[in-house]
Amino acid sequence: MVKLSVKDMDIETGGIHIAILNKKDARKLDLHSGNRVVIKKGKTEVTCILDIARSPKSVAEGQLGLFEEVIDHLHVKNNDKVNLEFTDKPKSVALIREKLFGKRLTYEELYTIADDITHDRMTDIEKTYFVTACFTKGLNNEEIVDLTRAMVETGSKINFSSLTLDKHCIGGVPGNRTTMIVIPIIAAAGFIIPKTSSRAITSPSGTADTMECLAKVELTEKEIRHVVKKTGACIVHGGSMNLAPADDKIIEVEHPLSIDAEGQLLASVMAKKYSVGATHVLIDIPMGKSTKANTWAKAKHLRKMFELIGRKLGMKVKVIITDGSQPIGFGVGPLLEALDVIAILKNDSFAPQDLKKKAITMAGMLLEMTGRYKDGFKVAKEILESGKAFKKMNEIIDTQGRLNHLKPGKFRLPVHCPKIGRVKEIDNEIIAKIARMAGAPTDKGSGLFINKKAHDLVKKGELLFTVYTESQFKIDLIKEFLKKNNGYDIH
Amino acid sequence: MVKLSVKDMDIETGGIHIAILNKKDARKLDLHSGNRVVIKKGKTEVTCILDIARSPKSVAEGQLGLFEEVIDHLHVKNNDKVNLEFTDKPKSVALIREKLFGKRLTYEELYTIADDITHDRMTDIEKTYFVTACFTKGLNNEEIVDLTRAMVETGSKINFSSLTLDKHCIGGVPGNRTTMIVIPIIAAAGFIIPKTSSRAITSPSGTADTMECLAKVELTEKEIRHVVKKTGACIVHGGSMNLAPADDKIIEVEHPLSIDAEGQLLASVMAKKYSVGATHVLIDIPMGKSTKANTWAKAKHLRKMFELIGRKLGMKVKVIITDGSQPIGFGVGPLLEALDVIAILKNDSFAPQDLKKKAITMAGMLLEMTGRYKDGFKVAKEILESGKAFKKMNEIIDTQGRLNHLKPGKFRLPVHCPKIGRVKEIDNEIIAKIARMAGAPTDKGSGLFINKKAHDLVKKGELLFTVYTESQFKIDLIKEFLKKNNGYDIH
Secondary structure: OEEEEEEEOOEEOOOOOEEEEEHHHHHHHOOOOOOEEEEEEOOEEEEEEEEEEOOOOOOOOOEEEEOHHHHHHHOOOOOOEEEEEEOOOOOHHHHHHHHHOOOOOOHHHHHHHHHHHHOOOOOHHHHHHHHHHHHHHOOOHHHHHHHHHHHHHOOOOOOOOOOEEEEEEOOOOOOOOOHHHHHHHHHHOOOEEEEEEOOOOOOOOOHHHHHOOOEOOOOOHHHHHHHHHHHOEEEEEHHHOOOOHHHHHHHHHHHHHOOOOHHHHHHHHHHHHHHOOOOEEEEEEEEOOOOOEOOHHHHHHHHHHHHHHHHHOOOEEEEEEEEOOOOOOOEEOHHHHHHHHHHHHOOOOOOOHHHHHHHHHHHHHHHHHOOOOOOHHHHHHHHHHOOHHHHHHHHHHHHHOEOOOOOOOOEEEEEEOOOOEEEEEEOHHHHHHHHHHHOOOOOOOOEEEEOOOOOOEEOOOOEEEEEEEOOHHHHHHHHHHHHHOOOEEEO | OEEEEEEEOOEEOOOOOEEEEEHHHHHHOOOOOOOEEEEEEOOEEEEEEEEEEOOOOOOOOOEEEEOHHHHHHHOOOOOOEEEEEEOOOOOHHHHHHHHHOOOOOOHHHHHHHHHHHHOOOOOHHHHHHHHHHHHHHOOOHHHHHHHHHHHHHOOOOOOOOOOEEEEEEOOOOOOOOOHHHHHHHHHHOOOEEEEEEOOOOOOOOOHHHHHOOOEOOOOOHHHHHHHHHHHOEEEEEHHHOOOOHHHHHHHHHHHHHOOOOHHHHHHHHHHHHHHOOOOEEEEEEEEOOOOOEOOHHHHHHHHHHHHHHHHHOOOEEEEEEEEOOOOOOOEEOHHHHHHHHHHHHOOOOOOOHHHHHHHHHHHHHHHHHOOOOOOHHHHHHHHHHOOHHHHHHHHHHHHHOEOOOOOOOOEEEEEEOOOOEEEEEEOHHHHHHHHHHHOOOOOOOOEEEEOOOOOOEEOOOOEEEEEEEOOHHHHHHHHHHHHHOOOEEEO
16 A cells, blocks of 8 residues: 555546556556556545556656546545555456356345446446346346346435335437426326436437426435425436446446347346335337337337336336337427427427327326226326426426526528328437437437428428527538438338 | 647556547537547547546647557657547447347458457457457357458568468466477578567466567567578567557457457467468467366367368468476576576576477477478477577577576575475466566566476475565565465375
């Protein structure tokens, strides 16, 4: 163990923990670039990968250069004293190697892995081996349940000690913002429903991105408890809490290859629900060409698995298989989606009926799952159309912290129909790509507003959709892209 | 594309290419930490992962902070102007994803992957997916041949336009320095044998580390051509040349989990031989508890595969399965091994006979493979014992650049036998661990000198081996370790 003086390098890596030692100190300590070290400040510690400074200008002898992620984690500043010691590969590495050779992992072993991932003791390479081992060798049902539990136990848990409802959608359909309608309906009916959502990774918007057009979504655990206690619900970004943190870190390394192993998908979804103490969970599996469940067989298999894992974890899980063949609602992109949601909650006549109907159906199913209602659909519809859900949504927004200074992108590109016919299909992936090119989800007001949906009759020259963006440059890029494909299949 | 001014950060990562942008520039260019960018200087370019500087003190607007690996690659210095542009995932990523789902890759596809790896266009995570995809889904014989060719074609090749001999050992046995005896014998017989060797990764010494006690091993391609032209041979570090560079970069990500997929082992070995234009190759597969081929079945299977892949690549390959049950020679560690080699070449009576006999056997087999000799063993023995091989070795050493100022570690720890009996086995891994604890391969003079080998009769108190090291601290550490295990199985 050696004492060193912190030098804040003022550089962020986007997640990787890096510490830098002067080459003379490194030689003295027999440490090399790429070595794994533990840096300690009081009781807080963090595992870092070592880089070596070749000149004292960047990091002098006796100093330890730290990147921002490490500075933030240890709560240190320039010239603070920290301890550094060499550390070997964590125990998980040997376990992952065994999994790669086909071993079945126990709860204790999966806990060790989740714990090492949570505390950043593993490198990206090692985490990637874990993902591929699980993907290629598979996780059996026991392992999925054990991994779920391990990811929950190595993070924070919230418990509302009463019936707690939750919903989840496995994604793949632009505009599918049922959460922001289902949650206020359920909360207005008097149930607890603390919803944590994700931000977009490859899609044009996640529920957290869309909700952020209306309210703050990055809340502390304490703030969330307060919101749920006061309103019965919340719609927040799950990433800002510490719920199953290993899951988020596993997803980071899955992303580069879009690996989405079934076992990890199940564990990931169930861990988030389990860590908020959900007792009744409704899961939406959209089925379509570009969704995870692109055949009936796959959708039904996933349904079976979700229900099975739920049962093993003591949760009541119901799965709804929905139409994933085209975008839902009119808006695609954070703000344009938020406007759809508000229109539905306000009972505006121009609100998208597909999104409204889907949300009522789901809310109704959740209500029936509690055993307190026979015709959930009717009850949910009444709560929505009476304005009670809108009132509840405003309560949630105000308690989380209202935000509403946003405008749709000021550069607009209307896209017209090239021929007469009927819209057969709309390609979710193309629509998502156009919305992302327009700037979603970073530019909240960017995206698409869709005028024609599948089965609609269209004439040549009729408006199919409008692109909203913040720059003429992006309009030009999209125009070029649209020459090849506008996502519409018209017959 | 944007022009930026280089700031040398004076930090080395040990291989990862990092560039740092000020956060204001990053925002302007819509770039984020973790993004992949290409940095160009004239015709040279390098793909980097982006970090973000939060203050102008570390990297100011208009500047681009570069770590040493990037500085060296682009040959730039402070304030040089470079171009930066965003780049997407390379095409390989989609191919690797397909392999992970079991697809058979074509030559063109493997070439794309080898090319992206060679030019550092892939992240560690992506390379790890490639390794695991090949490991779990396997490579068929065609793929192994294609990967070998692809790794060779994406690097430099050397060709001596005549019969070219080579040898390789798949490793696992400390002290096994046959190369440094076989090469001078073969060259003294008049054949071309350009040997590239590796440095130790997890072992106490690689042939390149041991040879470096006697001569320079980091030679340029031009220098190597000169050495081989003049002496018929060389014993150099392969890493300093550009032979199948993708292979070295694949090995880097295999190392953290000690993954050693058969397909990649075969491709790795054969690529190095193929890229120096070898026509006749002898491969040594030591068989023992701690070697890659730890059963007869595995050793024979590997032999079959090496011969098969060789045939498909138009090389004559012969495999010798040897005793890998204990260290070979007396010395373990760079200098102590080099002393064994010199003793054998000088016909000293105290030279280790096991290493001598193995080297003569191998040299004899190589001579016979050329078709010009019937009793290769006899010819090789004559060349060695007549001093011709020693003369040739001196020629090679002088042409590569003689080095000989090294001394064995000055701190010594004699390890004595605890009881009377017979040495049944010596554990290669324990011996290797002790030598590494002593400082090998970094401290050239550190390691072990072994006095008792398997089958030897020993009395209580007799010297088993001596540890050589550069510090008392290491002696103390090793003493502690030896209490648990000294590697000797005495019955």
